[in-house]
Amino acid sequence: xxxxxxxxxxxxxxxxxxxYRADPSPTKVDVSVGAYRDDNGKPWVLPVVRKVEAIISAxxxxxxxxxxxxxxxxxxxxxxxxxxxxDAAAISEDRVSSVQTISGTGxxxxxxxxxxxxxxxxxxxxxxxxxxxxxxxxxxxIFSNVGIVLKEYPYFDPxxxxxxxxxxxxxxxxxxxxxxxxxxxxxxxxTGVDPTQDQWKQIAExxxxxxxxxxxxxxxxxxxxxxxxxxxxxVRYFLSxxxxxLVCQSFAKNFGLYGERAGALHVVSSSKETSVAVKSQLAVLxxxxxxxxxxxxxxxxxRVLNDPALFKEWTEDLKTMAGRIQVMRKxxxxxxxxxxxxxxxxxxxxxxxxxxxxxxxxxxxxxxxKDFHVYLTANGRISMAGLNSKNVEYFAKAVDSxxxx
Ligand code: PMP
Numbered sequence: 001x002x003x004x005x006x007x008x009x010x011x012x013x014x015x016x017x018x019x020y021r022a023d024p025s026p027t028k029v030d031v032s033v034g035a036y037r038d039d040n041g042k043p044w045v046l047p048v049v050r051k052v053e054a055i056i057s058a059x060x061x062x063x064x065x066x067x068x069x070x071x072x073x074x075x076x077x078x079x080x081x082x083x084x085x086x087d088a089a090a091i092s093e094d095r096v097s098s099v100q101t102i103s104g105t106g107x108x109x110x111x112x113x114x115x116x117x118x119x120x121x122x123x124x125x126x127x128x129x130x131x132x133x134x135x136x137x138x139x140x141x142i143f144s145n146v147g148i149v150l151k152e153y154p155y156f157d158p159x160x161x162x163x164x165x166x167x168x169x170x171x172x173x174x175x176x177x178x179x180x181x182x183x184x185x186x187x188x189x190x191t192g193v194d195p196t197q198d199q200w201k202q203i204a205e206x207x208x209x210x211x212x213x214x215x216x217x218x219x220x221x222x223x224x225x226x227x228x229x230x231x232x233x234x235v236r237y238f239l240s241x242x243x244x245x246l247v248c249q250s251f252a253k254n255f256g257l258y259g260e261r262a263g264a265l266h267v268v269s270s271s272k273e274t275s276v277a278v279k280s281q282l283a284v285l286x287x288x289x290x291x292x293x294x295x296x297x298x299x300x301x302x303r304v305l306n307d308p309a310l311f312k313e314w315t316e317d318l319k320t321m322a323g324r325i326q327v328m329r330k331x332x333x334x335x336x337x338x339x340x341x342x343x344x345x346x347x348x349x350x351x352x353x354x355x356x357x358x359x360x361x362x363x364x365x366x367x368x369x370k371d372f373h374v375y376l377t378a379n380g381r382i383s384m385a386g387l388n389s390k391n392v393e394y395f396a397k398a399v400d401s402x403x404x405x
Pocket of ligand 1: 219251263
């Protein structure tokens with residue numbers, strides 16, 4: 001063959017999902033998937049999304065023409081306000097370049113590609129990104145695909161099952177000026193461990209002093225805590241310090257629009273002139289990759305974000321999802337305490353968002369899958385959304401059993 005290729009390893013997460021689907025056991029539990037499930041274990045279309053779908057399909061002015069290269073303007077403008085804050089100085093001063101992307105993945109890619117072409121001007125040496133250890137595995141591929149050097153900062157402390165703030169800060173202290181620092185805006189994937197507001201302040205202080213560039217990945221706004229403003233706090237705090245930064249935004253989880261690929265990239269610059277130039281370069285990159293972003297999901301999001309009554313309904317739907325996940329954390333925690341499962345389980349209720357790093361070892365994960373048909377990735381990460389009132393007790397007993405062996 002003219003192709004010099006070998007078989008690539010299958011995606012770890014989607015491999016677990018395939019094994020779950022193939023398992024005939026009636027008691028099987030899937031806690032691998034990063035998507036919301038209702039209390040019956042089924043995908044959930046948000047009621048506000050159903051409503052807007054009906055409005056759009058009845059609207060004779062909606063057609064299937066191309067969107068502009070940088071996306072639907074009603075969508076990108078409202079999306080920017082949602083994450084940066086509607087009163088953000090960067091918005092009123094026209095310093096934000098917003099582009100609609102192929103969900104959060106596409107935003108990460110376009111952001112990385114842009115920085116590969118136009119790296120921070122103060123960088124020394126090759127363009128470098130620091131990612132948390134661990135992180136969403138796709139971050140590595142996305143940045144290495146565009147030729148950016150990858151380095152890691154310590155993040156998760158296996159001893160406390162919490163944040164290694166000391167390791168995190170000391171790595172930032174030693175990072176070269178102009179390095180890109182990838183930060184999860186809220187609900188860190190895969191650990192569920194977020195910095196406190198005080199820790200964010202410490203992180204920002206070092207980043208300013210060391211002239212590091214903030215690259216925020218925001219995939220869970222409103223879905224993490226049920227409160228849109230609280231989940232955007234870190235991004236807005238960095239903005240309030242007058243920093244130039246970049247935000248990747250996904251509407252997969254908070255709108256349940258996984259397959260529609262609705263997302264945005266927002267690049268905040270120090271001046272309107274720079275911002276115009278940045279947007280023009282983003283448009284050039286976007287043109288060569290996808291020409292025009294997909295319309296359907298962006299239309300749904302735009303209608304909701306731009307209509308106060310629909311927006312309010314959306315916040316109720318967010319509370320439904322975030323609330324159910326929080327209840328599952330508490331119920332799981334209570335069951336493990338009741339079973340007197342060895343170890344400390346406070347992290348189950350302390351962690352934030354859909355994911356929890358249980359602390360189960362790879363051997364315990366293998367055993368829980370083999371003996372109990374419970375599916376999760378080898379790093380011990382579970383999605384709380386896979387638990388419900390029917391399976392949580394079974395799951396707790398399975399954890400209890402493998403922890404004791
Ligand atoms: N970043 C992080 C940290 C994520 O967890 C996800 C979703 N798994 C994404 C980005 C992007 O997801 P999507 O492309 O579906 O918006």
